[in-house]
Amino acid sequence: xxxxxxxxxxxxxxxxAPSVLVESLAFxxxxxxxxxxxxxxxxxxxxxxxxxxxxxxxxxxxLNLLSGILAPQQGTVNILNTDITALKPSKxxxxxxxxxxxxxxxxxxxxxxxxxxxxxxxxxxANDKADTDRSYKKNARTQERIVSMLQALELPVNCIQQKxxxxxxxxxxxxxxxxxxxxxxxxxxxxxxTSALDSSAKDAFMKVLIETxxxxxxxxxxxxxxxxxxxxxxxxxxxxxxxxxxxxxxxxDSKT
Amino acid sequence: MIFSVAKQSLLHRKVSVFLTFLALLVxxxxxxSIEHIRKEAKSSFYRTxxxxxxxxxxxxxxxxxxxxxxxxxxxNANSVSWESYQRIVSNPQVEWAIPLSLGDSHKGFAVIxxxxxxxxxxxxxxxxxxxxxxxxxxTNTMAxxxxxxxxxxxxxxxxxxxxxxxxxxxxxKYKVGDQIIISHGVGNVSFSHxxxxxxxxxxxxxxxxxxxxxxxxxxxNAIESIHVQPKGxxxxxxxxxxxxxxxxxxxxxxxxxxxxxxxxxTVATLSSQVSHDLYEHDNMLPTQxxxxxxxxxxxxxxxxxxxxxxxxxxxxxSAIIPGVALGELWRLxxxxxxxxxxxxxxxxxxxxxxxxxxxxxxLRERKAEINVLRIMGAKPSxxxxxxxxxxxxxxxxxxxxAVVSVVGLIFLSNDWLLAEYGLSLSPNILSIHILWVLxxxxxxxxxxxxxxxxxxxxxxxxxx
Numbered sequence: 001x002x003x004x005x006x007x008x009x010x011x012x013x014x015x016x017a018p019s020v021l022v023e024s025l026a027f028x029x030x031x032x033x034x035x036x037x038x039x040x041x042x043x044x045x046x047x048x049x050x051x052x053x054x055x056x057x058x059x060x061x062x063l064n065l066l067s068g069i070l071a072p073q074q075g076t077v078n079i080l081n082t083d084i085t086a087l088k089p090s091k092x093x094x095x096x097x098x099x100x101x102x103x104x105x106x107x108x109x110x111x112x113x114x115x116x117x118x119x120x121x122x123x124x125x126a127n128d129k130a131d132t133d134r135s136y137k138k139n140a141r142t143q144e145r146i147v148s149m150l151q152a153l154e155l156p157v158n159c160i161q162q163k164x165x166x167x168x169x170x171x172x173x174x175x176x177x178x179x180x181x182x183x184x185x186x187x188x189x190x191x192x193x194t195s196a197l198d199s200s201a202k203d204a205f206m207k208v209l210i211e212t213x214x215x216x217x218x219x220x221x222x223x224x225x226x227x228x229x230x231x232x233x234x235x236x237x238x239x240x241x242x243x244x245x246x247x248x249x250x251x252x253d254s255k256t
Numbered sequence: 257m258i259f260s261v262a263k264q265s266l267l268h269r270k271v272s273v274f275l276t277f278l279a280l281l282v283x284x285x286x287x288x289s290i291e292h293i294r295k296e297a298k299s300s301f302y303r304t305x306x307x308x309x310x311x312x313x314x315x316x317x318x319x320x321x322x323x324x325x326x327x328x329x330x331x332n333a334n335s336v337s338w339e340s341y342q343r344i345v346s347n348p349q350v351e352w353a354i355p356l357s358l359g360d361s362h363k364g365f366a367v368i369x370x371x372x373x374x375x376x377x378x379x380x381x382x383x384x385x386x387x388x389x390x391x392x393x394x395t396n397t398m399a400x401x402x403x404x405x406x407x408x409x410x411x412x413x414x415x416x417x418x419x420x421x422x423x424x425x426x427x428x429k430y431k432v433g434d435q436i437i438i439s440h441g442v443g444n445v446s447f448s449h450x451x452x453x454x455x456x457x458x459x460x461x462x463x464x465x466x467x468x469x470x471x472x473x474x475x476x477n478a479i480e481s482i483h484v485q486p487k488g489x490x491x492x493x494x495x496x497x498x499x500x501x502x503x504x505x506x507x508x509x510x511x512x513x514x515x516x517x518x519x520x521x522t523v524a525t526l527s528s529q530v531s532h533d534l535y536e537h538d539n540m541l542p543t544q545x546x547x548x549x550x551x552x553x554x555x556x557x558x559x560x561x562x563x564x565x566x567x568x569x570x571x572x573x574s575a576i577i578p579g580v581a582l583g584e585l586w587r588l589x590x591x592x593x594x595x596x597x598x599x600x601x602x603x604x605x606x607x608x609x610x611x612x613x614x615x616x617x618x619l620r621e622r623k624a625e626i627n628v629l630r631i632m633g634a635k636p637s638x639x640x641x642x643x644x645x646x647x648x649x650x651x652x653x654x655x656x657x658a659v660v661s662v663v664g665l666i667f668l669s670n671d672w673l674l675a676e677y678g679l680s681l682s683p684n685i686l687s688i689h690i691l692w693v694l695x696x697x698x699x700x701x702x703x704x705x706x707x708x709x710x711x712x713x714x715x716x717x718x719x720x
Contacts, residue, residue, distance in 0.1 A: 097633020
């Protein structure tokens, strides 16, 4: 129920801690050379970072580790002072729904669900089980919130009842941002979101992304191999500098 | 929320879902119809005769005797002599007896020579008595006076009256008062029609759903007269002598078993009355009957009387308990029902595998969808139950539509089935048994859908 939590509470509990803190993180798919090997890396609250990474440097793996979909063999991932690697799988799923928003390169939405249902599904997963309040009033409030979010992303309001698969790719990516931000996450992870867009759509997309992320006070991790996008960020880092692992397995790991 | 997602996911794949649904619908309907027909057939089978304690015929197997006497299938070549009939009927344990003379036909319908005891004592279903749609029993029953004196002895003289079963009356389009000709022999075409003996329809029975409906019932003596030559004067004298001798024998026999002065006198009265009739009314005394149905005073006596009949020294006879014989016959027929069940279960499993294949094939295109669900915070179990829910709702939908369509089909085809096959199916198929079948279908769906749903679960866990 992060949407009902006051911003002040969040600020108080996380004022001192960084949003993301990674320590001695190691991960490998098969026994052998680790793909991810990070001594220490952190991200402050509301900070935006551009992680430059060519394909095969393990960036998708890193994002899956940060979002808690993959569990590392070693080390810890702290999001807002919570070590998500120590959480039980079901707790971790709930934590992800409440605190982490993710936007992929493509396929961010359930194609057969409407835009509204896609976003409502994200709210559903973030809600606690005990919360069974399905009152009309609350539904109306939720819908209002979704509509204002879509408007902020410069999406037409009438797209709300359309199926996700009926939207253009650019629109789909904006809905993906809406879906990722609807639960007011502390961390927004964005993975190559613009690779399917043309350059004019790309700029418009970057603009609304930075704006809405700033407005929602989320820490932003933006991963891309497109250096031209780095201009939107103050902090720019190369993944290969942070990650000690992949240099050795670069050739083997062409899929990730 | 998961229900809404599952619903829209199914709607998204309308065509493959619909085809899978159709396959399941057909197989569930098949399974249900077979179970229903099996149940109905079994109950109507056991309903054919009830309240009869023993059936007696010439020495034969119990299934043969049951088939010929109750189902009118096949004929027992041997008969029970009239004196044996008298002897059995006069047993003090016997409350009533229905003599049956079988083996003749009228336009393909079995002709049953019997007495009014048939309409009085024959029971079917839950001990239900035969009742008349129109008309009544045989008239002209002179010997009925004897019957009232002693319920054991049957009326013999039912001169040329016919009582028709419901189907026989409807298909032959006979009305009460019609005159018909009855020929000798089984089969539609007979070589010898006896135009000398026109019969009059006096009654039509209500529908029973048993072989009684196909019966053409005539008096026992009428059977005799269609068998002998018209004006069979030659046969008269030896016959009467014979019958006197028989009754003497019967008396002797009873002296051996039980001394019952009442019975003796009855038999004596009957035989004298009968022989009197022979001369006075040109009626013939039956020399034999094909079988007889007995009602006993106490059910405890069934085994005792059965043994007495089976061990009869004067004539090789068989006595069967209808319930036991029906059970044995059903076990024979039951092999077929099991084959039908196995076939329908196999069809069911085949279509469930089809459902499973459909879901499994869709998993490939749903990989991205599973990723999205996971990244939104869905547990792997959500993905598992999503796939299960899709499978189960297709199966449940198929079950519901199958129930509706089978009920509808029975409802619509009932008249036709009744007219063509004399088969009456109850449209109320929702028995506990059918509910178990539906539960079994859903459980089988769950088990078979474990293949794609566990696949989806593992996809969700590892996210490759």
